[in-house]
Amino acid sequence: MTAGLEGILTELKAKLRKAFPDARIDDSDVEGVALALQRREPAHDGSEAKANRTALEQYRAQLDAFAESAAPAGLDAHGVSRVARRADGLGYYWAIAEHIRHGDDPQRFDPFEGKLAMVRVSLPAREPRRFATRIGTVEPGDHLIATVHEANDKYAETLTYALQRVDLITPPRQLLRFGAISVLLGYKDKGGLPTCYILEAGTAIGQPKVLYLGRTLDAKINRRTGYKPTLFSCSDNAYAGTLAVEGHEPKTLKIKARDIIGNTSAAPYITVNVSFEKQLGSNIDSIWPGWLIARAALIVERREAAGLKNTCEAT
Numbered sequence: 001m002t003a004g005l006e007g008i009l010t011e012l013k014a015k016l017r018k019a020f021p022d023a024r025i026d027d028s029d030v031e032g033v034a035l036a037l038q039r040r041e042p043a044h045d046g047s048e049a050k051a052n053r054t055a056l057e058q059y060r061a062q063l064d065a066f067a068e069s070a071a072p073a074g075l076d077a078h079g080v081s082r083v084a085r086r087a088d089g090l091g092y093y094w095a096i097a098e099h100i101r102h103g104d105d106p107q108r109f110d111p112f113e114g115k116l117a118m119v120r121v122s123l124p125a126r127e128p129r130r131f132a133t134r135i136g137t138v139e140p141g142d143h144l145i146a147t148v149h150e151a152n153d154k155y156a157e158t159l160t161y162a163l164q165r166v167d168l169i170t171p172p173r174q175l176l177r178f179g180a181i182s183v184l185l186g187y188k189d190k191g192g193l194p195t196c197y198i199l200e201a202g203t204a205i206g207q208p209k210v211l212y213l214g215r216t217l218d219a220k221i222n223r224r225t226g227y228k229p230t231l232f233s234c235s236d237n238a239y240a241g242t243l244a245v246e247g248h249e250p251k252t253l254k255i256k257a258r259d260i261i262g263n264t265s266a267a268p269y270i271t272v273n274v275s276f277e278k279q280l281g282s283n284i285d286s287i288w289p290g291w292l293i294a295r296a297a298l299i300v301e302r303r304e305a306a307g308l309k310n311t312c313e314a315t
Contacts, residue, residue: 005059009034016205016293019300021228022235023203032070032176032290033297035063036079070175071288079291082283083134090133091120092279093169093250095181100271101308109303114295116171116178117286118276123147123166123184135286136172143168144200144208145184151198155186155213164190169250169276170200176289177206178296180229181274183243183250197243199253203229204296206289217245225257231300234312236260240268250276259311 013030016023038056056063072081085092095116101109119133126149128140140146145154151166165187171178179202185194196215202208210226221241228235241255252275256268279285 005034005062008055008059015301016297019231019297020204021231022207022209023205024207025205028070029176029205029293031063031066032288033294034059035067035071036288036290036294038063039067039075039077039079071290072174072286075288079288080285081288082285085282085284086134088134090131091169092133092135092284093118093120094277094279094285095171095274096277097272097274100273101303102267102269102271109306109308112299114292115287116180116292117279117284118169118182119172120167120169123151123168125149133172134284136174136177138168138170138172142173142177142179142206142208143170143182144211145198151184151186154211155196155198158213159186159196159215161188163187163196167194167248171289172286173206174286174289176293178204178289178292179206179208180204181253182208183253185245185248185250193247194245197245199241199243201225201227201229201239203227204293212239212241214241214243217243224260230296231304232308232310233257234259234310236312238265249278252276261311 009030012033013025016025034056038053038060074081095118097114098111100111117135119135119138121131121138124147126147128146131138145151148163148166152162156162163186167185168182170182182200184198186196188195194217197217199212199221200208201210212221212223214221221239223239225233225235225237225239237257238260239255239257243250244252255272257270258268259266
């Protein structure tokens with residue numbers, strides 16, 4: 001690695017650590033972000049992707065070598081790849097998330113939409129296992145619950161029954177992983193409909209952090225956040241969330257985050273609306289996680305420059 005590229009990667013790592021305080025960041029994450037900035041077309045959302053691309057152009061050969069081992073073949077200029085569907089019994093989804101920032105001057109922080117490919121697997125009974133999917137792998141270590149037994153060990157007493165089946169709907173890993181949210185659907189009767197849900201919140205760099213249980217499908221989650229997903233959040237903020245399910249399928253997820261100041265709830269400062277669309281047809285599309293991590297970091301950097309702050313000092 002040349003001294004120049006090493007310096008850029010060190011700077012990128014510092015930016016990622018600042019943007020995502022509770023994330024564990026390794027060299028692959030940083031190289032993936034550098035690759036995404038080098039390859040992607042100039043963004044239409046006011047980001048600095050064009051400038052970063054120019055700065056990294058001289059290191060194209062080294063970053064391309066990383067891409068050989070990290071990124072799927074056939075990525076387009078937006079990090080999207082397409083593979084042929086095979087009969088693997090798994091479900092594939094697009095999770096489309098709209099982020100709406102509230103406050104005195106929302107014009108500075110326009111809503112933005114992100115798109116995330118997800119896969120659905122049924123967790124094993126007792127022995128954790130790795131799932132190979134058409135768009136990446138589902139690793140036991142990427143989740144706080146990896147088996148039905150672990151789910152029951154944590155929640156059977158609260159639910160007052162033992163789960164017979166747990167399905168995980170999650171962003172898979174393609175060397176890197178963008179892991180902001182996963183959904184688990186719990187089944188009292190393996191052959192029936194889901195009876196509860198669990199949200200697993202994590203970091204933009206792929207680590208799971210906190211579980212939130214919905215005891216019934218119509219339950220509203222109202223819990224302290226428990227970690228800092230971005231520079232602008234606080235671990236003692238609170239999430240209110242609801243998941244809409246039709247039959248076996250997740251349809252929408254709504255999450256509102258708010259400050260808790262002096263044991264009093266403030267108005268929500270951000271709303272995230274997620275819709276789940278099942279991928280049908282002969283092909284399955286996904287966006288490489290390096291693109292998603294890079295975009296998230298650029299949005300955080302741009303909003304910090306516009307004056308957005310958290311309220312951690314006040315809580």
